[in-house]
Amino acid sequence: xxxxxxxxxxxxxxxxxxxxxxxxxxxxxxxxxxxxxxxxxxxxxxxxxxxxxxxxxxxxxxxxxxxxxxxxxxxxxxxxxxxxxxxxxxxxxxxxxxxxxxxxxxxxxxxxxxxxxxxxxxxxxxxxxxxxxxxxxxxxxxxxxxxxxxxxxxxxxxxxxxxxxxxxxxxxxxxxxxxxxxxxxxxxxxxxxxxxxxxxxxxxxxxxxxxxxxxxxxxxxxxxxxxxxxxxxxxxxxxxxxxxxxxxxxxxxxxxxxxxxxxxxxxxxxxxxxxxxxxxxxxxxxxxxxxxxxxxxxxxxxxxxxxxxxxxxxxxxxxxxxxxxxxxxxxxxxxxxxxxxxxxxxxxxxxxxxxxxxxxxxxxxxxxxxxxxxxxxxxxxxxxxxxxxxxxxxxxxxxxxxxxxxxxxxxxxxxxxxxxxxxxxxxxxxxxxxxxxxxxxxxxxxxxxxxxxxxxxx
Amino acid sequence: xxxxxxxxxxxxxxxxxxxxxxxxxxxxxxxxxxxxxxxxxxxxxxxxxxxxxxxxxxxxxxxxxxxxxxxxxxxxxxxxxxxxxxxxxxxxxxxxxxxxxxxxxxxxxxxxxxxxxxxxxxxxxxxxxxxxxxxxxxxxx
Amino acid sequence: xxxxxxxxxxxxxxxxxxxxxxxxxxxxxxxxxxxxxxxxxxxxxxxxxxxxxxxxxxxxxxxxxxxxxxxxxxxxxxxxxxxxxxxxxxxxxxxxxxxxxxxxxxxxxxxxxxxxxxxxxxxxxxxxxxxxxxxxxxxxxxxxxxxxxxxxxxxxxxxxxxxxxxxxxxxxxxxxxxxxxxxxxxxxxxxxxxxxxxxxxxxxxxxxx
Numbered sequence: 001x002x003x004x005x006x007x008x009x010x011x012x013x014x015x016x017x018x019x020x021x022x023x024x025x026x027x028x029x030x031x032x033x034x035x036x037x038x039x040x041x042x043x044x045x046x047x048x049x050x051x052x053x054x055x056x057x058x059x060x061x062x063x064x065x066x067x068x069x070x071x072x073x074x075x076x077x078x079x080x081x082x083x084x085x086x087x088x089x090x091x092x093x094x095x096x097x098x099x100x101x102x103x104x105x106x107x108x109x110x111x112x113x114x115x116x117x118x119x120x121x122x123x124x125x126x127x128x129x130x131x132x133x134x135x136x137x138x139x140x141x142x143x144x145x146x147x148x149x150x151x152x153x154x155x156x157x158x159x160x161x162x163x164x165x166x167x168x169x170x171x172x173x174x175x176x177x178x179x180x181x182x183x184x185x186x187x188x189x190x191x192x193x194x195x196x197x198x199x200x201x202x203x204x205x206x207x208x209x210x211x212x213x214x215x216x217x218x219x220x221x222x223x224x225x226x227x228x229x230x231x232x233x234x235x236x237x238x239x240x241x242x243x244x245x246x247x248x249x250x251x252x253x254x255x256x257x258x259x260x261x262x263x264x265x266x267x268x269x270x271x272x273x274x275x276x277x278x279x280x281x282x283x284x285x286x287x288x289x290x291x292x293x294x295x296x297x298x299x300x301x302x303x304x305x306x307x308x309x310x311x312x313x314x315x316x317x318x319x320x321x322x323x324x325x326x327x328x329x330x331x332x333x334x335x336x337x338x339x340x341x342x343x344x345x346x347x348x349x350x351x352x353x354x355x356x357x358x359x360x361x362x363x364x365x366x367x368x369x370x371x372x373x374x375x376x377x378x379x380x381x382x383x384x385x386x387x388x389x390x391x392x393x394x395x396x397x398x399x400x401x402x403x404x405x406x407x408x409x410x411x412x413x414x415x416x417x418x419x420x421x422x423x424x425x426x427x428x429x430x431x432x433x434x435x436x437x438x439x440x441x442x443x444x445x446x447x448x449x450x451x452x453x454x455x456x457x458x
Numbered sequence: 459x460x461x462x463x464x465x466x467x468x469x470x471x472x473x474x475x476x477x478x479x480x481x482x483x484x485x486x487x488x489x490x491x492x493x494x495x496x497x498x499x500x501x502x503x504x505x506x507x508x509x510x511x512x513x514x515x516x517x518x519x520x521x522x523x524x525x526x527x528x529x530x531x532x533x534x535x536x537x538x539x540x541x542x543x544x545x546x547x548x549x550x551x552x553x554x555x556x557x558x559x560x561x562x563x564x565x566x567x568x569x570x571x572x573x574x575x576x577x578x579x580x581x582x583x584x585x586x587x588x589x590x591x592x593x594x595x596x597x598x599x
Numbered sequence: 600x601x602x603x604x605x606x607x608x609x610x611x612x613x614x615x616x617x618x619x620x621x622x623x624x625x626x627x628x629x630x631x632x633x634x635x636x637x638x639x640x641x642x643x644x645x646x647x648x649x650x651x652x653x654x655x656x657x658x659x660x661x662x663x664x665x666x667x668x669x670x671x672x673x674x675x676x677x678x679x680x681x682x683x684x685x686x687x688x689x690x691x692x693x694x695x696x697x698x699x700x701x702x703x704x705x706x707x708x709x710x711x712x713x714x715x716x717x718x719x720x721x722x723x724x725x726x727x728x729x730x731x732x733x734x735x736x737x738x739x740x741x742x743x744x745x746x747x748x749x750x751x752x753x754x755x756x757x758x759x760x761x762x763x764x765x766x767x768x769x770x771x772x773x774x775x776x777x778x779x780x781x782x783x784x785x786x787x788x789x790x791x792x793x794x795x796x797x798x799x800x801x802x803x804x805x806x807x808x
Contacts, residue, residue: 250486
């Protein structure tokens, strides 16, 4: 690595992978509870497993984003990190807060956790993805601000590139929109309306800036294509992201009590949301085709291309599938939503963090690229995880379509639980694909321990 | 004309477009907030509803159920459960959990008092009367 | 119903974007090609909105005709003239800079900018009258489209004014020349698009019955 202080990224990456493993294990527990309803009940009820599953996802992605920026910003700014020490302290604070929160979920009834952590002072808990106790939420803000501060100070004393600018804007948005998680009015419609300012404006807004910046960085490094070209693409793509994604929030406002005109605004703009993802796919393949050098880290190139394709499929295509109001009327809140959620989060965010780790980790360990055998294992793990996630998505889509038919369209609609019984074959298949995913992840982790002759720096 | 799609140009379009659509979003949000009182049933928010919502949250009901289609898809939609089942059924159901039927999905016992359950029901009644543009398509949710 | 067209349109845009980066220049379109990507995207959005309007109107002809009568055609017509004149000014501005006359260019564009201000003032008066009458986007389908489309368009006029203003400032500083005036052409293209959209929007919403 070019700058000593980049080394802090390693801590973040290791934590990210560890938490990723935790997320998948809880995912498998939930998957089984879908078909064996009393599995682990009452020790780990479904709602607890789900909270752990989704919160671990958010936390490991945040660890990934932070690690990526501590690696990427010094190199972009051509200077040491403003304060590596602050980055290390932030890491341990975040890890401790995250671990305590997860333990709290698992060991204490949620209502007691809420009581002990001051939810009576300011109630923010008990809303999907924002289940964290108040101190954890405050901690997330503190960690994000410390991260933003460290990165901004580094940028100020060094070179300012489009990539670092976009990344820091994404981080600013991440911290800023999270503040809406502290607003939880009794009015359910307002509660839901602003809840989406965190959830949607994160994943279909500012997180995409972070995603774009990370992908652009890795593509510059592994293809050697001119920075000017890459950064122009980056700007055009994220412009389309914001142009479509901000008003696209409207696709969540169809049925929660907001005015009916959101059906028009939301349908039209969110129907355009695949554009930036499609451009990203074209961009990534274009850059790799026009590469000016053969980077020894072939695995990183595979992850980068995989990100662009799977993000388009998961976020773009599967999102489009049910975004138009007349279709969403039937599809809203079914397994189809779950299908989209899985492929989108995996394809866009999990994969971009893994891309960054794949590129940076060998360098952090003192080599340009991992030994061939390790890379081959890594590529196998890519295919195992990607294909199995695609199948999880297909099975959930099948379940969703049958569910919509039996429960919502049929002239003699069946009750929710009766329909769920009909879907068990899909859920069993999904659980099977989930096991393959876990195998892929374990293979991925073991690829870090393969010894052999590695590629030295040129 | 010359090829002058410069990076600073791209950056300006990015800033311009981002600010433009965020302002548009703020304007629509402003209009939405003006329009809500006619739709959101807020005139029926009582202390019981407020307490019911809090109980809904601190027991993480959204971790299994959906409410107006948002939540966990593991257990039935509750936005219209008041209309589907009525208050007596809901009360008996919450008290009767878990069913302990082998292999069936289980709902935990939350040890709520009768008054608490009444407040939860008040909240679900309030939620069922929000104007959701006729969603869900039928009573099954 | 227009899902398919939107989808195809989106692919087109991405493909053109790619073509742009490969060729990196374009003979037939004035101004910067990147801006044309966004102009196409804008036209697409407006196009979908216009089609949506037409479909909804077809199902509620009586309601649309009745509500339409409450709109002020006079202010709409004046605004049409205002925008067409401003477009002419912008044409003259581009012509001036092509001959290297920076300050003349700035003058013409300032004229266009002022007309933009007139457009907005008239629109605000018009909106004010509607709001005072208790009309909102939730009143009925016609008013939803009327307010959405005209407000969305109004924001484009504002955006165009910001672009014109920044070009004027740069032109005054001598930032453009007969050889290098892509910025002026780009801004002009955007302004003409805003004008063009109004020319469709005005008869569609105010007049056709």
